[in-house]
Amino acid sequence: MHKLLEHLIVQNEKKIVLLVLDGLGGLPREAGGRTELETACTPHLDKLAKESECGMHIPIDFGIPPGSAPGHLALFGYEPLDFPIGRGVVAAMGIGFPLEPRDVAARMNFATQDADGNITDRRAGRIPTEKCAELCELLKNVSIPGVQVFIKPVKDYRAVVIFRGTGLSDKVADTDTQKTGVKPLDPVATEPEGEKTAGITKEFIKQAFRILKDLPPTNACLLRGFAELPSIPGMKERDKLNPLALAVYPDYKGVSRLVGMKVIDGINNLEDQMRLLKENWNKHDYFFIHHKYTDSKGEDGDFDAKVKEIEKVDAIIPQITALNPDVLIVTGDHSTPAVMKAHSGHPVPFLLKAMYTRPDDADTFGERACARGFWGNIRTPVLLQLALSYADKIMKYGA
């Protein structure tokens, strides 16, 4: 589809805003009750919904819980199955590491192991980022002949390791079992071309564990999501857009960089995001604003806290609408129902406000209302297509 679209897309001055409340979709706390979004007091979003075309979107396919990276790729108009992105790449891009095509990156957790080598805490007591940075500094003493190794702190207990050399491959299985009470796995190749990298990883882990040995609770590390840089056409070239990402968390900045967005670093909260949106309003035509904490609270299973996060975002809506974007989409990248404490495969509610939208029956912003909305259930990548269309950026097909 996008092959055809590329011939029809034209550049113009109209502005698109995509506001993502991560993990927005939810579920009622008890049968017959209201979801987080339906519970939240959201006068501004409700008013928007009344003026918008609403619906539900499905990032990967019916019933498949999306990860953050594919969820966002879909929101940016990419068919996520066409562009699989490993976690390692997302982490590296997120901190702005200049990945090269011959690199292999993996997400690393600092972790705690007991005397038998069993992992007792996969997050090393959630050490702060500063501590993580110190440990990464120590790990610079790892030395593997013929390979450059980069170890970079990400956030809290999270780091990323990048191997650079010839003949490397991401066909290496995770060492992280995602369980406690068991030993980490040895790195093994999942396909023959991964043998060399599995060997390098084994050597890396050997040296790293030696360095971390006497530093509990950070006396172990776990690797997962070995990945190489995928080749993704940028939104600039593909969609003739000049996109800006306003995100706090590294992973979302990573996905944004991957599709060629300009990313502003050092953003800490919604206030920063709103200030920078205004400051950069004349310099871009596509703005991606990301709010993480709806997802975090959902994953914590904290229904009320997720409701509060939604209300926080509702409060900043007037600052966005005051700028009169030509197209405003408010949605999530997937559902994270607090009752499930996890990403789920449920469709995600969205609203699309533009000059030329048709009225529909959704007059509040919620799952039930959006399911009654104009669009029913659509695939997530369609949203960018609709945004471009409603911003008059798609020419007529055929005579």
Place this chain on the structure above:
Amino acid sequence: MHKLLEHLIVQNEKKIVLLVLDGLGGLPREAGGRTELETACTPHLDKLAKESECGMHIPIDFGIPPGSAPGHLALFGYEPLDFPIGRGVVAAMGIGFPLEPRDVAARMNFATQDADGNITDRRAGRIPTEKCAELCELLKNVSIPGVQVFIKPVKDYRAVVIFRGTGLSDKVADTDTQKTGVKPLDPVATEPEGEKTAGITKEFIKQAFRILKDLPPTNACLLRGFAELPSIPGMKERDKLNPLALAVYPDYKGVSRLVGMKVIDGINNLEDQMRLLKENWNKHDYFFIHHKYTDSKGEDGDFDAKVKEIEKVDAIIPQITALNPDVLIVTGDHSTPAVMKAHSGHPVPFLLKAMYTRPDDADTFGERACARGFWGNIRTPVLLQLALSYADKIMKYGA
């Protein structure tokens, strides 16, 4: 999909009517208001909607404004992207010109140029068809060795030129810039196989401009939409239908001929269409009735006039239902909201009335009602499939 269908389709006596109000879909004049179709007083269509399954259809893909030819191909059950049709072919078919596979056709506008050769009016003051026919007659004096040239009037300032010869190709760019104040472009090949035809076109233009030189406001001509006949399986063979087209405008007769419909010429209005529908009721089993002016008024930005055109069509509905068609579909080929003065990518409302339809919540014929209808948003080519099915023309798949 249609490959499978061909094995399942059976011929029977049941009759399908497709009534197309061109550019039917619309938008409210002001936020929160009613669309053209919702505004129109349409007692007969509303009654039909109550008895029908309703929904919205999408001719090309989400958000893509369809041209008339692909919009109609989709309504006839063809995936428009599989059968791209150039404008020249549509124009030639529209006037009943017997195109051959080795022909290249282009749409021609008579136009006005100033002393410097810049185009001042792309439509030559909208000369009447008779004047256009005279000019085409004059252009018969163009002579190019080895090539037959046909120049035929279409409507008003529109004509079509057909080159017939060996080694011709439609890989030639438009000479029409679609702008005034600039010179027409020289014809150039867009791919190597277009070189010969580009050369022939250049010679044609040289001679034509010499002939038109002293005849302002028609002292120039502009060519666009170079096209060869696409190979489209006919509805007779593919769908075992014996279809009849009742259309006033050449382009729609053209698309109808392209899919093997019988086309009756000399139709001027809805009265002619209703008379011919009755006269031919026993001779065909698929009837395509086309009303152009809903689109024209939409393109003019005349909301009220579009409303009136819808009401005119509503008034003839009883003449159609009196014939008791087994399946009646009323819809458009795309949306042409008066507020946008252009084709748009918005889905198009439809109703489908047949013996065995399920009741739904659409109890008037309008965008909001149809969005609440049984079918939600479907791709346009599905409509033919549904028509065949509801006319008992599709056999069971599998044991």
